[in-house]
Amino acid sequence: MTEIQAVLCGYYGKGNGGDEALLIAMLEMLPPTVKPLVLSANPRATSKSYGVKSCDRMNSGSVLRALKESQVLILGGGSLIQDATSMRNSIYYGGLIGLARQFGLQTIAIAQGIGPLNQPLTRWIAKRAFENCTALSVRDPASAALLAQWGISSEIAPDPVWSLGATPVPEIANISSPKIALTLRSHPQLTNQRLDAVTQALVDLQAATGGHVLLVPFQPTTDMDIAEQIRAELTDNSQVVTLSDPKQLKGLFQGVDLAIGMRYHSLIMAAAEGCKCWAIGYDPKVSKLMTEIDIPGWELADIPTDPGVITQAWKQHLETGTALSAKSRQSLHQKSLAHQDLLATAISKIQG
Incomplete structure (x- = not known):
């Protein structure tokens, strides 16, 4: 099967243990024919820790090059599109999905926790972003219910960290x-x-x-x-x-x-x-x-x-x-693997 490159985006490279756990889970869920390129706040550390290509998530030139070189964009888990802290998250990830679609990439959102979305603008951004996804899974029923209000179907499965391996200390x-x-x-x-x-x-x-x-x-x-x-x-x-x-x-x-x-x-x-x-x-x-x-x-x-x-x-x-x-x-471990199945099915369709 043809190898493709996927841009992975999330709250990566910020030193947050939960989000780094999500990144490892996403990398482990990728089919072997997918080459990841991770958008990170600390690309050098991300590359060193996980052995993947990485670029600065806030460097517009690097992000544009990454999208142009790739075939798919994957939102890799977490509460990425929300306005609880600020509207910047929704604008960033919504804009990234919009750019990816302009460049002809397929977009996949995995294990999303959607919201809170208190502002009309962020609700509009979220609706547009998820409408454009080739495949979409969420980690809780409330997120699925919100998408259903917008006429968007999704698969519900527990957070991928449930199935992440643990190393004894x-x-x-x-x-x-x-x-x-x-x-x-x-x-x-x-x-x-x-x-x-x-x-x-x-x-x-x-x-x-x-x-x-x-x-x-x-x-x-x-x-x-x-x-x-x-x-x-x-x-x-x-x-x-x-x-x-x-x-x-x-x-x-x-x-x-x-x-x-x-x-x-x-x-x-x-x-x-x-x-x-x-x-x-x-x-x-x-x-x-x-x-x-x-x-x-x-x-x-x-x-x-x-x-x-x-x-x-x-x-x-x-x-x-x-x-x-x-x-x-x-x-919960077994059910969380549904994200992996969804990802594999979506990637196989993209690869033709």
Whole structure:
């Protein structure tokens, strides 16, 4: 079969463990006859880490050359078209799809989490972008429902990170239990008062359980300050853990007893590895995940102000809560491979 080149775009090269995990999953899902070219914020690091061609996602000349040299554009997972943070994401990815179509490329969107789309302009951009896709899959029913309102069909399957392999981290595996992992990220609603309450609750939980606390900055450039701030309040039975390999990041959760997470993919990784999870919902995608796989937790704005209430909830879940069953984990793993099947079918049609 004829070899083709595909441009992969997403939130790649930003040092975000979840998005890097999506990139690895996308690369592993590509048929062997597809040569990837990844648009990245750090193309040198992306090329070195994954052995692929890469170019600067914000260099217009490089992006145009990449599109002209390729036959297909793939939006590779995540909440790419949304305006929760700004309208720039929707404009960038919508514009990229428009350019690709002008150059005659087929466009495929895989494992999308669509929205929030609060502005009329971003809703228009999203509708136009997804109408032009040759094949389209989403990772949650709400995204599929939004597309259906626009008369656009899509396939629903769990996030590809459910099926990503995990590499054990021996130095973490050998730590005595209970092990408690925390992944927080900066957010306007994570005020000093709320962060102080969470920190004190974690201090009290550690004292009550003798637990070893792992502070995991999924995107060190934005999460490290919070992790180090909390670490300073804990005993020596704690550490900040930074891992650049997404498979190791997933493997970190093997043997962790309780994972408390804001980061969407930290919760998926932890749940996939059999951890008890507690979510802090800062974004609709986290809230949807809490509902879909029955993860307890709070919306960020609703975190109790009393650290004692937080500690008690975490302690009770650690002692009596349940993790996702092995059967459910296997089902989610298997169902997530539907993205790969969709991609293979679409690519085979493009190759003729």
